[in-house]
Amino acid sequence: MKNDIILAGVGGQGILSIAAAIGLAAVKNNLHIKQSEVHGMSQRGGDVQSHLRLSDKPxxxxxxxxxxxxxxxxxxxxxxLRYLPFLSKDGWLVTNITPFNNIPDYPGLEDILKQIKSFPNHIAIDADTIAKQAGSSRSSNIVMLGAASPFLDIPFERLEDGIRQLFGKKGEELVNTNLKALKAGRDFTEKNR
Amino acid sequence: MEKLLLLGDEAIAQGAIDGGLSGIYAYPGTPSTEIMEFVQGSKQAEELSIHRTWSANEKTAMEAALGMSYAGKRAMVCFKHVGLNVAADAFVNASITGVNGGLIVVSADDPSMHSSQNEQDSRFYAKFSLIPILEPSNQQEAYEMAYYGFELSEKLNVPVMLRITTRLAHSRAGVQRSQVKKQNQLHLPSDPRQFVLLPAIARKNYKKLLGMQPSMDIESEKSTFNTFINGSDKKLGVIAAGLAYNYLMENYIDGKNPNPILKICQYPLPHKQVADLYNQCDSLLILEDGAPMIEEMMKGFLNLGKPIHGRLDGTLPRDGELNPNIVAKALGMAIQEGQEVPEVVKNRPPSLCQGCGHRDVFEDLNEVLKEYGTGRVFSDIGCYTLAALPPFNSVNSCVDMGASITMAIGAADAGLIPAVSVIGDSTFTHSGMTGLLDAVNKNAPITVIISDNSTTGMTGGQDSAATGRLFEICQGIGVHPDHLKIITPLKKNHEENVRIIREELEYKGLSVIIPQRECIQTFARRKKAEKNESN
Structure with missing residues (x-):
């Protein structure tokens, strides 16, 4: 088995937390993992990406x-859409639909969504709203992890363990908010795929 | 022992701690920063009382590490590739002094310039300093090389370079640890003159270093990091150095390679192994991240032997980091591409944070400069360099640490008056203070703005060497008190700040203005920590 995942976002949006949660879960599941991330200049509001690879082989x-x-x-x-050259023919595109607009020439949201919806294998989710409903707007990245979870060869319980480990130090309340966010994201995908 | 999920940088740090490290010295620089940060955050390092504070710059870090080696203990120094330029005087001469305690110099290269102003290849420095290089292909090797590097350094009596690139520095994988070694006891060099590079002694030491070269070659020949993997198709042999080995293997299904491969992770190049590969193959492909160093060595000046392919003949791009696709193309394999990036996707360059004090500094400065015209702002290495981009378009130079002040001096000498320098607090104490002394000595008609956010911002907020003392430092260097001003870069102070900057630009001598406001990122982190504590 192998899962090759591109995590994408803007510096400061928390894609490294998603990577860390999957990483912790993968290690517990005895999978091999390599996860490349971007530090430094791009983190200042630029586009950032992480390559996350899981496999049962080296x-x-x-x-x-x-x-x-x-x-x-x-x-x-x-x-x-920036990383489409990496996506395989049967690959899935799972994305939040709330734009992060910090550039003067940000395109119209309709044009972006039209492109996304042209993929048969897509999940477009309003993660910010769902995160708010789950208790904290700051958990939208974990909603996204939940939305992607059906496409990962990792048992859902392991991802929950990963969340507990990741947020454990910050208190029970934050753990529960994020577990709710994770579940809400997963439910959305299962209803809409 | 347990398996840890570590960045390449963190694997180096853990390997050094487990390998008997007594002190680590560094100046922050992407992609090397996380090595020191990991040691600083390590409970084990705390229990072992390992020295682990930031240095003012890479040269002071290199020298402190050499001092620890002199005293018999194991030391590591870490910086990014351009930091090695700053440390070069100490670095090159450390190969002539040799070591007492093991000394590892970690230089983190940045091919493709993700966060740098060039993509120089640190291996050349080690080559002309005549010392060994360890170049890991993965996180496990990064750990093992840091662990083993001290021993190699002590055995050969030279510093050892550990060379990594961004991709390994910032990529995570599982790492298996080894037994923790004890630190060395304090002990002086057996020869009390070993570190005294008076010409007569330096000549003797240099001959000794030259005499050690065959031993270094033997170490490379027998190193488990250099491996030959046979293949049946001898039309092409592949030399893959460091990380490039992974990109090669990615393209072979189930790791089965048709061509013979020599994986190089320890230098000097193992002469016998390289010759063996050359002799049994019709041609060679050289894969190395960074400059074509091995390729040039293989080809020689006249390129008279068998065909050697790589970056120099266009088989691979001459610049930028390698990746699996580039290597596939060099092997003549078909590449399966996904879809093109749609036109709707726009560039998203990095920018100064909302609420950052540097923003106010440039808004103030830009307003005054309208009166003088553009092209006179010399800047430096840090977040504030982003003011070269819209909406500010303020900055006209960014070259090396400290160059803002000295370039402004030269431009003013040429008649560009007033010339303005914008430098951050950490960059100022790194390499700006000596330049400011030049400006004081000739009362250069420049205005130096030290935009003080009390941290090393771009690399994530490490301690800055002179937080709270910049005014006194400038005074001590000799800046006249009438033209040494502190301002607070906030919107509400805009009118007043503009007035002060205008006055100092009008003055036909040296002025220093210090806008002081804490970095918005470290401020937010501090507030959050305080809130958590009070809960």
């Missing part, structure tokens, strides 16, 4: 080859 490259990603998981709609 993984060679830290980078996913073009056309081989099984999943693009984006916390921002325009950023979802």
């Amino acid at each position: 993984i060679a490259s830290d980078l996913i080859p073009k056309g081989k990603a099984d999943l693009i998981l984006s916390v921002e709609p325009m950023e979802a």
Whole structure:
């Protein structure tokens, strides 16, 4: 088995937390993992991406080859489209639809959504609203993880363990909010795929 | 022992701690920063009393590490590739002094310039300093090389370079630890003159270093990091260095390679192994991240032997980091591409944070500069360089740490008056203070703005060397008190700040203005920590 995942977003949106939660779950599941991330200049509001690779066999490259990603998981709609050269023919595009507009020439949301919806394998989710309903607007990245979870070869309980480990130090309340966010994201995908 | 999920940088840090490290010295720089940060956050390092504070710059870090080695203990120094330029004087001469305690120099290269102003290849420095290089292909090797590097350094009596690139530094994988080694006891070098590089002694030491070269070659030949993997198709042999090995193997299904491969992760190049591969193959492909160093060595100046393919003949791009697709193309394999990026996707360059004090500084400065015209702002390395981009379009130079002040001096000498320098607090104490002394000594008609956010911002908020003391430092260097001003870069102070900047630009001598406001990121983190504590 292998899951090659591109995580996409804007610096500061929390894609590294998603990567960390999946990473912790994968290690508990005895999978091999390589996860490449962006630090430094781009984190200042620029586009950021992380290549996350899971496999039951040893993984060679830290980078996913073009056309081989099984999943693009984006916390921002325009950023979802930036990595299409990496997506395989049968791959899934799972994205938040709330735009992060910090550039003067940000395109119209309708044009972006039209592109996203042209993919048969897409999940477009309003993660910010769902996160608010789950208790905290700051958990939208974890809603996105939940929305992508049906496409990962990791048992859902392991992801929940990952969330507990990741947020455990910050208190029970935050753990529960994020577990709710995770579940809400998953439910959305299961209803809409 | 347990398996840890570590970044390449963190694997190096853990390997050094487990390998008997007594002190780590560094200046922050992407992609090397997380090595020191990991040691600073490590409970084990705390229990072992490992020295782990940031240095003012890479040169002071390199020298402190050499001092610890002199005293017999194991030391590590870490910086990004351009930091090695700053440390080069100490670095090159450390190969002539040799070491006492093991010394590892970690230089983190940034091919493709993700966060840098060039993509120089640190291996050249080690090559002309005549010392070994360890270049890990994965996180496990990064751990093992840091662990083993001290021993190698002590055995060969030279510093050892550990060279990584961004991709490994910032990629995570599982790492298996080894037994923790004890730190060395304090002990002086057996030869009390070993570190005294007077010409007569330096000549002796240099001959000794030259005499050690065959031993270094033997270490490379027998190193488990250099491996030959046979293949049946001898039309092409592949030399893959460090991380490039992974990109190669990614393209072979189930790891089955048709061509013979020599994986190089320890230098000097193992002469016998390289010659063996050359002799049994019709041609060679050289895969290395960074500059074509091995390729040039293989080809020689006249390129008279068998065909050697790589970056120099266009088989691979001459610049930028490698990836699986580039390597596939070099092997003549078909590439399966996904869809093109649709036109609706726009560039999203990095920018200064909302609420950042640097923003106010440039808004104030831009208003005054309208009166003088553009093209006179010399800046430096840090977040504020982003003011070169819209909406500010303020900055006209960014070259190396500290260059803002000295370039402004030169431009003013040429008649560009007033010239303005914008530098951050950490960059100022790194390499700006000596330049300011030049400006004081000639009372150069420049205005130096030290935009003080009390941290090293771009690399994520590490301690800055002179927080709270910049005014006194400038005074001590000799800046006249009438032209040394502190301002607070806030919107409500805009009119007043503009007036002060205008006055100092009008002055035909040296002025220093210090806008002081805490970095918005460290401020937010501090508030959050305080809130958590009070809960």
